[in-house]
Amino acid sequence: MRQVTRRDPAPSRIAYRMQRLLLTPLFWRALLWGLPLALVLGGTGLWLSDADRRQALVEGATELRRQIEERPEFMVQIMAVEGASDPLAAEIREILHLRLPVSSFDLDLQEVRDLVAALDPVAGVRVAVRPGGVLQVDVEERVPAIVQRRSEGLVLLDATGHPVAPLAAREDRADLPLVAGTGASRAVPEALALYAAAEPIAPEMRGLVRVGERRWDVVLSGGRRILLPEAGALRALDQAIALHQAQDLLTRDVDVVDLRNPRRPTLRLGRHGTEQLLQARSDR
Missing domain, CATH: 3.40.50 (Rossmann fold)
Incomplete structure (x- = not known):
């Protein structure tokens, strides 16, 4: 008489691990957020693979930045030098040689301060952009003794x-x-x-x-x-x-x-x- 081999109803080891994984909350969170993110990143990468698109994106960002920087509230219209004698004030304006108006984003205030502080008659200097588009240069002038x-x-x-x-x-x-x-x-x-x-x-x-x-x-x-x-x-x-x-x-x-x-x-x-x-x- 022929003997029939019964199939083991227990799941295999791989099937058992997959079932356990499907019951893990972390897996579902990763599936819920990771899959859409992967699709977005993949689509973005595919879109940016075109050189013309990349160039257009860079030009658009540059133009947007230019428009923001050149808004009236960010423009420096005049420079005020306080605390300096007339000859020293003239010398400060000459060494800075600023072409106004200029965007405050294009001004390196530390460089301005260093240039003014390097002058012999200057004992101390403070530089700031005031509301109204004014570059304020406050100078402490040395007193000849x-x-x-x-x-x-x-x-x-x-x-x-x-x-x-x-x-x-x-x-x-x-x-x-x-x-x-x-x-x-x-x-x-x-x-x-x-x-x-x-x-x-x-x-x-x-x-x-x-x-x-x-x-x-x-x-x-x-x-x-x-x-x-x-x-x-x-x-x-x-x-x-x-x-x-x-x-x-x-x-x-x-x-x-x-x-x-x-x-x-x-x-x-x-x-x-x-x-x-x-x-x-x-x-x-």
Whole structure:
């Protein structure tokens, strides 16, 4: 008698896994969202595969951007420079060389700020686009505090020693003190303090000369000098002024008052003073 093999009613392993997958919520979400997304991306890719279509899309986007950027509310019509003198304002306009009107999207405000800040007379600058199409440039201008004589000519410096502008003639800023010598610009704060302390002898003052980039000589009328030490220059100058007020030192025929060694001040007499001293000694 022939034996019949019965079929196993249990699903195969693959069928079982497929059934389990169909019952998974994540699968249905992926099917619900992933399939339409794949169709959209595939259709888009197929549409963009044509070079003419891509070119038309780029041109359309460029034109749309241009229309937005050139809307009146985004256009800069004028530039306002505040806080600067007329010559500095003119120089700022010249270096920026903006062709107005221009879209604010085409303005690099950081570049504008850097160009203005690089000018010697400018201590600080703020740049912004104000409502109404105004490019606002607020400038903090350096204030000349002293004149430095250099080999190439005269230069105005601020109180920190930073250059402000060239000076054509000393007479143009005779109200400012004068310094000279290598390294003088790096010691402007000390020079200003010495000038302030020398107020009692201001009529005799002609300037300060930096010597060896480490100390000052006070230049007086007639080429006379007070040699100040490297350290304690202000104290030494006060000592010289006190000596003058007590004994009329600077009215005598003295060429040099050497205070480089404050413990041993030295006087160098002029020719007339030397002759008088020799005559006095010979009369003894």
